[in-house]
Amino acid sequence: xxxxxxxxxxxxxxxxxxxxxxxxxxxxxxxxxxxxxxxxxxxxxxxxxxxxxxxxxxxxxxxxxxxxxxxxxxxxxxxxxxxxxxxxxxxxxxxxxxxxxxxxxxxxxxxxxxxxxxxxxxxxxxxxxxxxxxxxxxxxxxxxxxxxxxxxxxxxxxxxxxxxxxxxxxxxxxxxxxxxxxxxxxxxxxxxxxxxxxxxxxxxxxxxxx
Numbered sequence: 182x183x184x185x186x187x188x189x190x191x192x193x194x195x196x197x198x199x200x201x202x203x204x205x206x207x208x209x210x211x212x213x214x215x216x217x218x219x220x221x222x223x224x225x226x227x228x229x230x231x232x233x234x235x236x237x238x239x240x241x242x243x244x245x246x247x248x249x250x251x252x253x254x255x256x257x258x259x260x261x262x263x264x265x266x267x268x269x270x271x272x273x274x275x276x277x278x279x280x281x282x283x284x285x286x287x288x289x290x291x292x293x294x295x296x297x298x299x300x301x302x303x304x305x306x307x308x309x310x311x312x313x314x315x316x317x318x319x320x321x322x323x324x325x326x327x328x329x330x331x332x333x334x335x336x337x338x339x340x341x342x343x344x345x346x347x348x349x350x351x352x353x354x355x356x357x358x359x360x361x362x363x364x365x366x367x368x369x370x371x372x373x374x375x376x377x378x379x380x381x382x383x384x385x386x387x388x389x390x391x
Contacts, residue, residue, distance in 0.1 A: 182370060185209075185322050185329065185357030192342055195351065201343070207329040207357060209319040212247075213271040215290055217309040223251040223265040224298040231297065245275035245286060246293050267309065269294065276316060287311050321361040331361040339373035352377055 183191065185207050193202040225231060232248045233239050240247060249269040253260035260266040269290055271279075279286035295305035322331040329343060336359035339352040347353065354373035359365035 182354045182373070184319065184355060185331075186319075188342070188353050188355060188357065192347075192353070195348060197348075198342070198345065204343070205328050207327045207331070208323040210321045210323055210361070211273040211276070211316070211318045212320040213273075213276040213286075214315045214317065215269040215271065215287065216312045216315075217267040217269070218260060218264055218312055219267070219304060219309040220264050221304075223254050223267070224301050225251060226254060228255045233293075240272050240275045242275070242278050243289065244293050245271045245279065246290050247272045247275075249294060283314050286314065322357040324361045329357065331357050331359065331365065333359055335359070336365070336369045336372045339369065339376045350380060 186209070189201050189204070189206065192198045228250075230248050230250050233244065233246055235244055238244050247270045249267060251265055251267055253264070253266040271286070271290070276286075279289070291306050291309070295302040298305060322329075324330055324332045339354055339358065340347050342353050352373040354366075354369040356362060356366040356369065358369040359372075360368075
């Protein structure tokens, strides 16, 4: 259970998979995250991801925010009592535009997302407290381009890698084996766990039969 680049590197030590060392790596996506805290209820009280549906202008200097969520709606332990936490994701192109200008990025994000919650616009602009901006390199494998895109709903078989069957008892999981999301990572892990449990059960039956 690693990211795609590490999985590929580890598998080059497996007999028959040495050639993986010469294959191109799947491109990775970098992202930024801005975290805000604020007093009172969240504008969205459902545990959902709010997406930027603006289209061609998404990820530009004027509209840097790609999506946001309120983790404290999922688990109230993520914020002090009476407060909530907002996580805003900014993709790599917009992070590059604002490189070295965190205050301007904060201002642009507030301007954009305050329009998503018109009844709370003043709070977003004036009362939300920016806690920190994180830049996360290699946050996700590319979903659409490259030699091994992470866009397989349901996940790839955990006992294969790049369409080659792995040795018995070896399984690979990670978001690169399914879709480039937390859901994809969990789905891939579930697939690998199920295959590993099945392999162990079969081995146990064979041992008993012997």
